[in-house]
Each structure stands twice: as structure tokens, then as C-alpha cells.
Amino acid sequence: MEDRKLTVRAVERALDILLCFTQESDLSLTEIASRISLHKSTVHRLLTTLEDKGFLLRIEATEKYRLGIRIWELSTHLPTLDEPAALLLPAMEKLRDSLGETVSLYLRDDLERVRIQAVQSRQAIRRVAQIGARLPLSVGASSKVLAAYAPHEVQARLLADPNWPEAVDRSTYLEQLQEITRRGYATSFEEREPGAAAVAVPITGRAGNVVAALSLSGPVSRLSRETLEDYAMILAEKAAEMGLMMG
Numbered sequence: 001m002e003d004r005k006l007t008v009r010a011v012e013r014a015l016d017i018l019l020c021f022t023q024e025s026d027l028s029l030t031e032i033a034s035r036i037s038l039h040k041s042t043v044h045r046l047l048t049t050l051e052d053k054g055f056l057l058r059i060e061a062t063e064k065y066r067l068g069i070r071i072w073e074l075s076t077h078l079p080t081l082d083e084p085a086a087l088l089l090p091a092m093e094k095l096r097d098s099l100g101e102t103v104s105l106y107l108r109d110d111l112e113r114v115r116i117q118a119v120q121s122r123q124a125i126r127r128v129a130q131i132g133a134r135l136p137l138s139v140g141a142s143s144k145v146l147a148a149y150a151p152h153e154v155q156a157r158l159l160a161d162p163n164w165p166e167a168v169d170r171s172t173y174l175e176q177l178q179e180i181t182r183r184g185y186a187t188s189f190e191e192r193e194p195g196a197a198a199v200a201v202p203i204t205g206r207a208g209n210v211v212a213a214l215s216l217s218g219p220v221s222r223l224s225r226e227t228l229e230d231y232a233m234i235l236a237e238k239a240a241e242m243g244l245m246m247g
Helices: 009-022 029-036 040-052 069-075 079-087 089-099 141-148 152-159 170-183 225-246
Strands: 056-059 064-067 102-109 112-119 134-136 186-189 196-204 210-219
Touching: 009 029, 009 040, 009 064, 029 040, 040 056, 079 089, 079 102, 079 112, 079 225, 089 102, 089 112, 089 210, 089 225, 102 141, 112 141, 134 141, 141 152, 141 170, 141 186, 141 196, 141 210, 152 170, 186 225, 196 225, 210 225
Parallel strands: none
Antiparallel strands: 056 064, 102 112, 102 210, 112 134, 186 196, 196 210
16 A cells, blocks of 8 residues: 555645745735635635634735734744844844845755845835745855755755746856855845845854855845955854854
8 A cells, every 4th residue: 555645635725825924924815815726715714714723813904814923922932943033133233234235044944045034224225025035046145055055965956946947057056056165155136136136155053064144135226246245255254153153
């Protein structure tokens, strides 16, 4: 008899609904139904259950849903994610105040990066970084930093991923990863978002392994290639201090 993964469809669907909120904070019934490809009547029943249990909150004024208090309660028991995010926040705020741009902290989760902390720029024109966002490792400065220092097995699976973007040449990408490990930082110009630029450096723990990526991002109008190279050195110094703090 074949071994089969036993799943409960209703639970899977409820979790799919919760995962819709990794990119946006407020979503309507129609938007959720479209994202998980289910009929609105089915989604409504699931939303009602999640709301009753406190995992979602319905906003009467907009008739949209957002994550509820139970999600926050569960998140307080995630030391792996919460501790570095809280621990490094003061240092990230100092970087933001010194350089004037948005500063973010990322961890790698298999073939994706997850933003676990962000400090927004105070400038009128800025790049807003949402905590909890998941992004592929194929594009972006932080993605390439995390991929460059990932095990070869992870890199191989990444390059074989069927969701690999057609616009990104695999050979060029590999060359970029090699260059990143040589110089110690990555930059990106409008790779993921028009008008946005970023620089990222690895954070290395005391054991010598890369545990996170520290990035600075903002509009291309303020962040030239020369500016990002200068900022890379500043971020690298701060990342070295953060690595000692993270253990």
C-alpha cells in the first residue's frame, strides 16, 4: 500500500486563507475567493469560522478581513523569528536615521526570503517594506545574498524551480552569486519593483554561517550605484556587530 499524506481539505483551505494575508493586511471576501480559487459561499463559511475563533477580524466599515488577535498570540511563541527581529531593531533604527532609507532584515526559508523586521524611511518618497512578506530568491539584492551563501543543494533546487522567472538568465544569476561571495554584498536596480534600488549584505553568526540578510532600499533617484557601494561598506560593519548579537 502506498504511503499517502493524509490531509483535511477544510483545514487546508482555512490555512490557504490565512496565507493570503502574507502580502496584504486587508482583503475582501471576493479577493480571498479569487486568490484561492474557491466559490465565495465556501470561503464565507471558512471566514466565519476563522473569525469566530479569533484568527480573523472583519472590519464593518470596509467589509474586509484582517488577521485577528489569535495570530498575534501564536506569534509570541516563535522565538526563532521574534528574537532577532526585536534584538536588532535598535541597530536598524540607527542605520535608518544615519542613511535616511528603509532598512530590512530577511531570513531564508527554503527557496524564499521572509522579511522579519523593517524600519521605514522617514522621507516623503520612500520604499515601504511590509514585515512578513515572502519573496522568491531569484531577484533582489537580499534574495541573491541569501542564495549566494546557501548550500549548493539549495542553489541547485532554486535553479531547477519551475517558477523561475523567464526574464532572469540562470548563467548570469550564478555569476552574480559568485561575485557576491567575492565582494560581500549585492545590489539591485529595478529588478523587482520599478524605481526601486537596494543593497544587501549577509549577517554571519558566531559559528561562521550566514543567518540573515540586512538590506537598505529606496528610490533610484537617491540611490546611485556609487551610493549603494558606499552604503554597502557601512551595512557590512553593522552586520558584523549584529552577527555577534545573534550568536
